[in-house]
Amino acid sequence: MLIFNPAKLRNLSNMIKGPVNQMSPAKQLLLFIAVFGGIFLVGNLLGFAMIAAFYGMGMLMDIGRLNLSNPQSITALYILQIATMTAPIFLAPVVFAKWILRDTANYIKPGFRFPWLLLVITFFVMLVSMPLIEVLSNINQQMVLPGWLSGLEQWMKNSEENARRITEAILNMDSVWDCLKNVFLIGFLTAVAEEIMFRGVLQTIFQKLTKNTHAAIWVTAALFSAFHMEFYGFLPRTLLGALFGYFVAYSGSIWPAVWGHFLNNATAVVGTFLYQKKHIQLNPNDSHLFSYMGYVFSAIIIIILLLVYKKVAQGSQKPLLNGEELG
Incomplete structure (x- = not known):
């Protein structure tokens, strides 16, 4: 006689999700670090490219030296903050959780x-x-x-x-x-x-x-x-x-x-x-x-x-x- 067991059904469903979801926590941590590092690198390259395109290389050099006397430097700082930090910090966990672990x-x-x-x-x-x-x-x-x-x-x-x-x-x-x-x-x-x-x-x-x-x-x-x-x-x-x-x-x-x-x-x-x-x-x-x-x-x-x-x-x-x- 078969007895319906919801717990076994949920376990089977979890197993079907794929091998990535069964990855050990240590490997998940290493994978997330890799994902974040890649997105962080792309974000920084994009941010630097945007500043160079909009304001010129001189602005990048001024920000690097913390010479913020140029009125446009604050806007440039906002762009850099969003492109090089806020966006990667947001995108990396979303990509990791939604598209890699699917959880x-x-x-x-x-x-x-x-x-x-x-x-x-x-x-x-x-x-x-x-x-x-x-x-x-x-x-x-x-x-x-x-x-x-x-x-x-x-x-x-x-x-x-x-x-x-x-x-x-x-x-x-x-x-x-x-x-x-x-x-x-x-x-x-x-x-x-x-x-x-x-x-x-x-x-x-x-x-x-x-x-x-x-x-x-x-x-x-x-x-x-x-x-x-x-x-x-x-x-x-x-x-x-x-x-x-x-x-x-x-x-x-x-x-x-x-x-x-x-x-x-x-x-x-x-x-x-x-x-x-x-x-x-x-x-x-x-x-x-x-x-x-x-x-x-x-x-x-x-x-x-x-x-x-x-x-x-x-x-x-x-x-x-x-x-x-x-x-």
């Missing part, structure tokens, strides 16, 4: 089937995280490497300074339109691209590789921070990456993390604009806004909110007839 749902997690209350909790997590981010940033700024690594330390400082100058140039906003443009490009597009790559593909691969959700979240967060090449902001950016990681792990969707990432970036853009126009007196770059009690309070409230977030997310997962759960 967009698990490797990007684009679904909206989660309680909208999670977006509210995410907002408050980002709000109360500011003191903890500040203290981690202050600790990071005091980093001093041993004397025999002085060359590396100098390179890190130069990289940090170059990143600061480029950020200042892009965030030098004359109008509300400039502010809105940066909110969209830096706030939204960057958040979507980076979350799809890091909390989507990479965190999923590391989850499979380590078989431990917390390890996958923190490893991915560290890689996310290192990827920005701003070493004196490594600790606070790692914390942010971990928060985004928990948002995805508990909800099963990329969008709470995109929302949190957007809030972080957009707040920096809007705060900088308001400070430049003297609408507020508080400098967004001030690193001594909170007290030690504020740091402790921030850490405690974040933990509580993450536990509430997890409970709300898990409470929405109702078992289906075939034994699956809603994410």
Whole structure:
């Protein structure tokens, strides 16, 4: 007598998807690195070619020397940012998940089937995280490497300074339109691209590789921070990456993390604009806004909110007839 078994049917369906989907996590990681490297190379070549065609080789040389006195250099920086970074960061995970593994749902997690209350909790997590981010940033700024690594330390400082100058140039906003443009490009597009790559593909691969959700979240967060090449902001950016990681792990969707990432970036853009126009007196770059009690309070409230977030997310997962759960 034959007995219908939905679980066996799903396993057979998964096997039919093809050998690529059965690839080990380590091989998936290597394959994704190769895909990203290829798209990154093409994006950089395309970006450089566009700048050379539109503005001439002189503009490329000026940007390389961080000579940003030419008014057109800011537009050129936007083109380079999108072509060489944002587009490859977005395209690589999409190509990898959709056309190579053919498993967009698990490797990007684009679904909206989660309680909208999670977006509210995410907002408050980002709000109360500011003191903890500040203290981690202050600790990071005091980093001093041993004397025999002085060359590396100098390179890190130069990289940090170059990143600061480029950020200042892009965030030098004359109008509300400039502010809105940066909110969209830096706030939204960057958040979507980076979350799809890091909390989507990479965190999923590391989850499979380590078989431990917390390890996958923190490893991915560290890689996310290192990827920005701003070493004196490594600790606070790692914390942010971990928060985004928990948002995805508990909800099963990329969008709470995109929302949190957007809030972080957009707040920096809007705060900088308001400070430049003297609408507020508080400098967004001030690193001594909170007290030690504020740091402790921030850490405690974040933990509580993450536990509430997890409970709300898990409470929405109702078992289906075939034994699956809603994410």
